Amino acid sequence: MQHILIVEDDLDIQELLKNFLQEVGYETTVAGDGMEAIALFSTNHFDLILLDILLPKIDGFTVCELIRKQSQVPVIMLTALNGEEEQIRGLDLQVDDYITKPFSMPILVRKIAAVLRRSTMMPDQAHQTISYKSLILDLDSYSVTVYGESHELTQREFEILRELLLNQGRVLTRQNLLERLWKYDFYGDERVVDTHIKNLRKKLGIDFIQTIRGVGYRIDREK
Incomplete structure (x- = not known):
């Protein structure tokens, strides 16, 4: 079962994401702030991270920067900040996708599936x-x-x-x-x-x- 780290400080969104993703077959762990996210990432294996930007203690950009220093684990940013500057900053930090709030759960689930599929697929053996x-x-x-x-x-x-x-x-x-x-x-x-x-x-x-x-x-x- 693939394991997703949900980094989100809004308790309602936390619960929504956790329940929905578990219903479609993912294992989930929740972090309510940036410090907790880094601590959990350091001691667990995750297949993908859903990362809010506006977090207590350490913001999502900093969390992503710290993670990228040691891992290329897929990261999808979730945020209410939909400006071009924020999206470019996220892409510069090597996030794999970026989705703004409010978002559709079915679309989010498909984005997660697509990112995970790309991260695990085997390329054409004719072109090694x-x-x-x-x-x-x-x-x-x-x-x-x-x-x-x-x-x-x-x-x-x-x-x-x-x-x-x-x-x-x-x-x-x-x-x-x-x-x-x-x-x-x-x-x-x-x-x-x-x-x-x-x-x-x-x-x-x-x-x-x-x-x-x-x-x-x-x-x-x-x-």
């Missing part, structure tokens, strides 16, 4: 690794190296890089990437793709992901 210049993408372990140095990517960043490498020479629009990777689970701004591309360039120190202005992104075929 992809090499491009100094970069090697390992599709079995979801790992990437550049000049032999390993780099940590979120699942979404890895998948975007994989799609670009599997489609060398082709321009993939933002909508292409959203349809391939987010599918029906995406409700938001197309510019979420730009944020992930920016993070990829920064983390990997690469310059071969080209921006095709007004269209999307491309990696040229290796010569």
Whole structure:
């Protein structure tokens, strides 16, 4: 049974999430503030974290930052803050999804299922690794190296890089990437793709992901 950590200080929402997720087959643990969330995360295994932003003691952004220093566990942020700045900050902290309150429980459950499915699925065995210049993408372990140095990517960043490498020479629009990777689970701004591309360039120190202005992104075929 997959185990979800619910980090939420509103008791009514806590109870709603706990009961609903247990009814659909998940094990749940609840934390009422950021300090408790970090303590629970340090002593338990969780398959996914539902993380509110406005928390007592330590806010959700700080909780996510501390978790990301030691784990790539999937994180979905739940928040009443629906501004672009907050969403970009969450994406910069490598959250896997972002949903604003009030939210639909059926949609949330589908988002959880989609994130968990992506985090556990096995890639196509016909493409175990992809090499491009100094970069090697390992599709079995979801790992990437550049000049032999390993780099940590979120699942979404890895998948975007994989799609670009599997489609060398082709321009993939933002909508292409959203349809391939987010599918029906995406409700938001197309510019979420730009944020992930920016993070990829920064983390990997690469310059071969080209921006095709007004269209999307491309990696040229290796010569």
